[in-house]
Amino acid sequence: MQVQMSFKGEPSGILYLVPTPIGNLEDMTFRSIQILKEVQFIASEDTRNTQKLLNHFEISTPQKSFHEHNYRERIPQMIERLEKGESIAQVSDAGMPSISDPGHELVSACIEAGIKVVSLPGPTAGLTALIASGLMPQPHYFHGFLPRKKKEQQAALESLKNQAATLIFYESPFRIHKTIQMMSTVFGSERQAVICRELTKIHEEYLRGTLQELAAYLAEQPIKGECCLMVAGASEIEEVAEVDAGSLKEQVEELIKAGKKPSEAIKEIAKRHQLKKQVVYNQYHEIETIGE
Incomplete structure (x- = not known):
C-alpha cells in the first residue's frame, strides 16, 4: 500500500x-x-x-x-x-x-x-477521435498498435472479436488498408468503423462506414497521415427477455405517450440499452426475425 x-x-x-x-x-x-x-x-x-x-x-x-x-x-x-x-x-x-x-x-x-x-491532462488521439466518431464512447477499449505480422495480428483481432466495447487502434497509413481487410475477415464486413486521420491538423478527416465500405474506399483512395481507427463493439445481445424495466415495446409506447414520435422513441430506447435500432423496431412492431 x-x-x-x-x-x-x-x-x-x-x-x-x-x-x-x-x-x-x-x-x-x-x-x-x-x-x-x-x-x-x-x-x-x-x-x-x-x-x-x-x-x-x-x-x-x-x-x-x-x-x-x-x-x-x-x-x-x-x-x-x-x-x-x-x-x-x-x-x-x-x-x-x-x-x-x-x-x-x-x-x-x-x-x-x-x-x-x-x-498533466492534455491531448490524446484515441479519446479525441472517439467522441467525434459517432460510435458509442462508453465503454471503450484502447488497444493501440496491432502486431505487424499477419498471423499475430489475426490472433490479436480474434481475441477482440467478442469485445462489446468500442475498440480504438492506432495504425500507419501504409498498413491501414490491409488492417481493415483483416478486421473485415475477423469481425465481419458489416461491422461499423471510423478512421480519423490528421487529427487536429488542417487536413483532419473522418471516414465513417462499415469495414467493407472502408476497405473499398481505401482500395481506390489511399490516405496519408497517422490514423486512429475505431471499430464498433461486437453485436449487441438481442435477447430482449433480459432487458429490465419492462419490455422494449412497452418502453417505446411510454415515450410515445410522452409526446415522442415512434422513430424517436425507438432510437432512444435502442441507445438506452445499447441495442441496434432494428432490434427495438422489430419488438415494437412485433416482427419476428429469422432464427427466432
Whole structure:
C-alpha cells in the first residue's frame, strides 16, 4: 500500500508527465508550458522533435533523450537526480507519455523508489477521435498498435472479436488498408468503423462506414497521415427477455405517450440499452426475425 500526496509534505523531486500537441500547437496548455520551464530537464522521446515545440514557446530547459533504445541506462540516472530533489518532465513526440510511447518503465521505477509522479491532462488521439466518431464512447477499449505480422495480428483481432466495447487502434497509413481487410475477415464486413486521420491538423478527416465500405474506399483512395481507427463493439445481445424495466415495446409506447414520435422513441430506447435500432423496431412492431 502506498499513498502519494502529490503537492503536500516535504518538498521533493517530481516526475511530471507532460502531454504535447498531436498536431495543433494551440492545444498546448498554459500549465504544461510552465512545468516545462520550471523543471531541471526534459526527458524527450526525440530531442529534435521536442526542440521545435520548445522553440515555439520560448522554453530554454535542457533535454535528455529518453526512448525505447536507451531507457534502461537512463532510468537509474533520472532516479538519482529525482532523489536529490530535482524535478523532471517526460514527454513523447505527440500526445500522452506511456500511451503507445515510452514512459511506463520510468513511472514504475519512480513509484518503486517512492518518488512522486504527477500527470498533466492534455491531448490524446484515441479519446479525441472517439467522441467525434459517432460510435458509442462508453465503454471503450484502447488497444493501440496491432502486431505487424499477419498471423499475430489475426490472433490479436480474434481475441477482440467478442469485445462489446468500442475498440480504438492506432495504425500507419501504409498498413491501414490491409488492417481493415483483416478486421473485415475477423469481425465481419458489416461491422461499423471510423478512421480519423490528421487529427487536429488542417487536413483532419473522418471516414465513417462499415469495414467493407472502408476497405473499398481505401482500395481506390489511399490516405496519408497517422490514423486512429475505431471499430464498433461486437453485436449487441438481442435477447430482449433480459432487458429490465419492462419490455422494449412497452418502453417505446411510454415515450410515445410522452409526446415522442415512434422513430424517436425507438432510437432512444435502442441507445438506452445499447441495442441496434432494428432490434427495438422489430419488438415494437412485433416482427419476428429469422432464427427466432
